[in-house]
Amino acid sequence: MNVENRYPVTASLFMLREIKSRQEKVNRGYQLLKRKAEALRIRGRQAAAELATTQGILGHTLREAYISLAAIKFTNGESNALVLENVGEAQIRVQRVPENISGVSTVSLQVVEDPTANDALRYAGLGAGGHRTAETKKAFRKAIELLIKFASLRNTCLLLDEAVKSTLRKVNGIEKVIMPKLRNTESYILTEMDEREREELYRLKMVKAKKNLNQSFSKVKTDKKAVCGDIGENDKPVTPLASPKESLECLSKVRPCDNLSSTTVSAGDFKPECYPHNWEDEDLLF
Numbered sequence: 001m002n003v004e005n006r007y008p009v010t011a012s013l014f015m016l017r018e019i020k021s022r023q024e025k026v027n028r029g030y031q032l033l034k035r036k037a038e039a040l041r042i043r044g045r046q047a048a049a050e051l052a053t054t055q056g057i058l059g060h061t062l063r064e065a066y067i068s069l070a071a072i073k074f075t076n077g078e079s080n081a082l083v084l085e086n087v088g089e090a091q092i093r094v095q096r097v098p099e100n101i102s103g104v105s106t107v108s109l110q111v112v113e114d115p116t117a118n119d120a121l122r123y124a125g126l127g128a129g130g131h132r133t134a135e136t137k138k139a140f141r142k143a144i145e146l147l148i149k150f151a152s153l154r155n156t157c158l159l160l161d162e163a164v165k166s167t168l169r170k171v172n173g174i175e176k177v178i179m180p181k182l183r184n185t186e187s188y189i190l191t192e193m194d195e196r197e198r199e200e201l202y203r204l205k206m207v208k209a210k211k212n213l214n215q216s217f218s219k220v221k222t223d224k225k226a227v228c229g230d231i232g233e234n235d236k237p238v239t240p241l242a243s244p245k246e247s248l249e250c251l252s253k254v255r256p257c258d259n260l261s262s263t264t265v266s267a268g269d270f271k272p273e274c275y276p277h278n279w280e281d282e283d284l285l286f
Contacts, residue, residue, distance in 0.1 A: 011192030065139035109152035
């Protein structure tokens, strides 16, 4: 397995539980990020549709407002200098209202009218063109409100677009990098543990086979000694030891020997002489 595509961990039960716990947490975070990205997309589409509608209405409102301003200029002449001289406090203010959209902090702009501000142009048009002046003031007031709403929606769309891109990068990073690494690490740990288990099983089989072999050898030796009339340490002597002649006959039954001869001495002792080929030292003791 490629070492670069997994985490450098030791194969143990503790690390296996740790990797599984990490996988559960990563899966939970992955699902939450996907839901967040989907919610941001839906909210972004709504803001984009509302922005397009506001932009169309704003264009029509500005056109009507400038047409009304042209009518005033035609009726009352040039009045820019009069307006600039009488400008005081603003009657329309902008208030920043923080919003939280699926964990993304945005700022919404709201129109606030100040009733205490003095209207410098409230007496404009008393001599002539008062109706036109009131319509123009109303048209520009509506245009300002639409401009503030347009700016708020545009700011929201930009923030949501950046948030969606960042969330999708996190989702792709978890899906393409972190989750495969965790899966490869888990499979590596399971493979190593299975290999260790097979090695341990093979070792136990070899130990058992060696133990059985030793038991078989000891049993064969015990059988040989019993056939030859040998008495062990724990055995109780019930019958006397066999005579040399009987021992020779017993030995010839266990291991036949071709070159077997017997001699006698003056004292009358019987001493068998045998020259076996592949005897062990323990087989010669009787």
